[in-house]
Amino acid sequence: MVGxxxxxxxxxxxLAALAQPAETGSLGCQRLVEERxxxxxxxxxxxxxxxxxxxxxxxxxxxxxxxxxxNQDGIVVEFSEQYSxxxxxxxxxxxxxxxxxxxxxxxxxxxxxxxxNIYNKSTDRVELRAIPVQATxxxxxxxxxxxxxxxxxAATVLSDGAYRLIINRGxxxxxxxxxx
Numbered sequence: 001m002v003g004x005x006x007x008x009x010x011x012x013x014x015l016a017a018l019a020q021p022a023e024t025g026s027l028g029c030q031r032l033v034e035e036r037x038x039x040x041x042x043x044x045x046x047x048x049x050x051x052x053x054x055x056x057x058x059x060x061x062x063x064x065x066x067x068x069x070x071n072q073d074g075i076v077v078e079f080s081e082q083y084s085x086x087x088x089x090x091x092x093x094x095x096x097x098x099x100x101x102x103x104x105x106x107x108x109x110x111x112x113x114x115x116x117n118i119y120n121k122s123t124d125r126v127e128l129r130a131i132p133v134q135a136t137x138x139x140x141x142x143x144x145x146x147x148x149x150x151x152x153x154a155a156t157v158l159s160d161g162a163y164r165l166i167i168n169r170g171x172x173x174x175x176x177x178x179x180x
Contacts, residue, residue, distance in 0.1 A: 021073060023074070026046070040064070054070040092110045094106060098165075099179055128149075154168070
């Protein structure tokens with residue numbers, strides 16, 4: 001009678017050194033996913049290799065997904081899991097994110113309220129941090145603005161998918177640029 005002996009490759013043992021780094025890293029990534037979802041079917045997909053770092057994406061039959069970064073020795077150096085809380089129920093989530101030549105604009109939903117962050121790349125300063133904003137829909141698009149401020153920041157997502165930031169003080173326009 002012939003018996004079947006299962007062979008297990010475990011990263012860290014000498015046998016693992018014989019495997020390709022991506023293959024060894026794939027096993028390590030799968031092990032980390034199994035720790036989080038022991039009853040799920042797991043699929044690990046190699047995505048790309050940059051400077052001896054391998055990127056692997058994973059997903060489970062339970063709807064979880066994420067990625068692993070694996071170094072040239074096959075060791076998982078980063079494990080990430082995508083947010084498992086549905087959109088709209090997260091404590092903080094980014095609604096809009098774009099840059100102009102001078103600013104980075106981020107509209108967030110924090111505990112159900114819309115807020116705006118504005119970072120000035122020229123001065124390396126945050127001009128607005130989690131300032132409440134109103135959303136106004138029009139044929140042109142959706143504009144997020146801070147109506148209570150002395151300086152009004154209006155970030156618009158145009159209906160064609162483009163972005164625009166307008167900064168006004170009273171009736172004077174201080175800045176008006178498209179973003180990306």
